[in-house]
Amino acid sequence: MTKADQINELIQFLAPEGRRDTKSAACMTAAQLTGTPEGLSLLSSRPDALVAIMRLIRDSEIYTGKDAMRALVNISAEESGAAALLAVKDVDVVSEMVKCIEDPNYPHADFACGILANLSKPKHLCQQVFDRISEGPIKLEGLVYILCQINYNKKGAKLHLLAPVITNFSQLADGRRQIMVKDEFVFQRLITFMDYKESKGRRMSVIATIHNCCFEKEYHPWLMGEDVDLVPRLLLPLAGPDTFSEEDNESLPIDLQFLPDDKEREPDPEVRKLLLEALMQLCITRASREIMRSQNIYLILREHHKWEEDQHCVMLNEDVVNLLLRTEEEIGTDDLSAVEVSSDMAAKFIAQDMKYLSGVSSDMSSLTEEPTKGEK
Amino acid sequence: MADEWKKKVIQEKLGGKNDWTEEERAELCRQLDQDLDKHIDEMGKTKYEGGWSEDNWKEQMADHPLFAPYVQEEGVTMGEEAPMNPLSEGLAQIKFDPDHNTPEEVAQSYKEEGVLQFKYKKYRLAVLNFSEGLKQKCSDNELNAQLHNNRAAAQWHFGNYRSAIKDCEKAIELKPDYLKAALRAVDCATKLKSWDEVFTWCDLGLKLDPTDQKLKTSRLTAVKEKKLLERNLRKKAQEEKKKLMEEQNLLNIISSRGVKLGSTVVKGSSSLTLADLEPSHPAAQGSRVHINENGELVWPVMLLYPEYHESDIIQKFTESDCIQDHLEDIFGNDAPCAPWDAEQKYRVESLKVFFEYKAKDQLCKIDLNQTLQQVLTDPRYCVLGGTPGFIVLVDGSKFTKDFMSKYNVCT
Secondary structure (H helix, E strand, O other), rough: HHHHHHHHHHHHHOOOOHHHHHHHHHHHHHHHHOOOOHHHHHHHHHHHHHHHHOOOOOOOOHHHHHHHHHHHHHHHHHHHHHHHHHOOOOOOHHHHHHHHHHHHOOHHHHHHHHHHHHOOOOOOHHHHHHHHHOOOOOOOOOHHHHHOOOOOOOOOOOOHHHHHHHHHHOOOHHHHHHOOOOOOHHHHHHHHOOOOOOOHHHHHHHHHHHHHHHHHHHHHHHHHHHOOHHHHHHHHHHHOOOOOHHHHHOOHHHOOOOOOOOOOOOOOOOHHHHHHHHHHHHHOOOHHHHHHHHHOOOHHHHHHHHHHOHHHHHHHHHHHHHHHHHOHHOOOOOEEHHHHOOHHHHHHHHHHHHHHHHHOOOOHHHHHHOOOOOOO | HHHHHEEEEEEEEOOOOOOOOOHHHHHHHHHHHHHHHHHHEEOOOOOOOOOOOOOHHHHHHHHHOOOOOOOOOOOOOOOOOOOOHHHHHHHHHHHOOOOOOOOHHHHHHHHHHHHHHHOOOOOOHHHHHHHHHHHHHOOHHHHHHHHHHHHHHHHHHHHHHHHHHHHHHHHHHHHOOOOHHHHHHHHOOOOOOHHHHHHHHHHHHHOOOOOOHHHHHHHHHHHHHHHHHHHHHHHHHHHHHHHHHHHHHHHHHHHHOOOOOOOOOOOOOOOHHHHHHOOOOHHHOOOEEEEOOOOEEEEEEEEEOOOOEEEEEEEEEEEOHHHHHHHHHHOOOOOOOOOOOOOOOOOOHEEEEEEHHHHEEEEEEEOOOHHHHHOOOOOOOEOOOOEEEEEEEEEOHHHHHHHHOOOOOOO
């Protein structure tokens, strides 16, 4: 029996109308196959097998459905598998997954989130996934709405993995625009999860999404205005227990005033990095810098600097502080993103950063001349 | 009641007879018709005077069966209940009697009646009518949703916001696209300052109508209000903590000085509490022992003059002050005599100051050049009621001798 024959036989057993026990065993075999590289590529090369698996995700036998979803998670984790799934004609994997996520009684919704996250991870597939979602009944706004409702799923799925899906979409210009539609409250809902303790993954993905959105300069006035008021939200995870005088406290945005003694800083340096990079992005225009100065956020950064142990975060902190402490006359340009940096200068700056990070002292004032630090 | 009215008619027209024959029934009808014709014939001959005037139309209308409320307002006890007009009750029966109507019809009637009362601002009656409508448990979910929503509207006018929100929840449960109910819930939750609830309802409402400007504004306001509320809570918590620490610090300093505190309740020296320091004397209240900017304790001190049953409160007696200093202020040459000092003998040079050592019934004399701190650290001294107290006597007077004779005096 050739491999193709074996697969053909497996597909027969996977038929939804087939016997329960054989179907269940076949589905388990398919899931096990995806655990090996050969099995994975074999299944990915057979659209009929992928269709057969997708048709079992709502099987009345709960373990069969679970095995089908596990197989799809593994397949979508590989870029080629993700592409193969998206290329399937008979069943639209994206809309199927959205349906699973939307259904509060679907038990494997966490897998569905994972599959969507996997599918949208490779940049060239992301746009495709995004477009398909935008055509469906539940768009990005709807997904965020579901994500932001605690206990949306009644079968115990947490839906944390929906957050990286949104992060992937935030890499697309269209995605960022949809997240920041001014009065849809998508962005505002996400913001509330910036200090979400229950799941680091969700917290990090939300912050990464916000980080990506901060690259849209024309949205800065809105992001920093009273409708969103992002700056205090970016600083809150960096703020520790209150050590300020009453007067200093009153000068801060109210989110940052009178923090309790047990206030903890964001424990993950990667997340702190994203927060500081986002702040840096907001610093590129004069108007934004002036808002931040008026909010006296230097106080928070000063205390964070004393506490920070991660070299990269210390450097990012200093970059922001350098911009805030200098006068606009000293900075000399309203929009730092308009400053032309020649490629050899950029290389020099990167080398300086590397040197700094490796612990060799360097001249800090020259570091801040590089305005576009932080890659998307 | 309707039965009573029927009896009355039977009584008048048929002498109380109950079992009617067809002929008798026809006869009664004929008679009633005749009466009516006669009445109409006579009309116009006399001037009509029974009409409603501008002055009394409101009362008249309230009594009229067509307009009188079917449901009595709560709070009227059975005995006081205004007798319901039998005609009005008959009409009520036509509309509300479950024997004559389907539950849907009855519920609909109650809804209409409730809406009418609502328009007249009779919110309590409106609530009762809507509740009656819901009691029918009719199968029309749209109608039930409206009843819940309307009851919520009426509850709102009483300030029963929590009940109103519950009705909104039910209304939305029955009719998931009921924007009006969501809007009302937003208003109620705003009144309750329950900001998280405001978000939830706004988001629910915005799902139904993403363009609703009011919901957007409410949501933005709720975010700001919540921030402010949380800030204020944090500030309060911090202030309380600070106060607690200051108080602990005060207790530590007092015990490090070796000052003994006593209270009316007997307990070990280890369990110092602030309650022990709260002055019990009314004049000393508000001047509880505290620490000044130099780190010194400042006590309220009481001077007792047993001869005249009088006393003075020195509200701020710094522990480094000498007893003498304060006596100078009160009884010095520059100070006027106390009004109770009839013989004008309470002058600083002739005063002696003691404290009571209760355990041994001793009266201990104080060296006036000692500081308060020195006196208080005397192992025999115990601060009662958070206020050190001293007995002031005039040296050599008869009263002093008598008074001292009750104690073992030690000098």
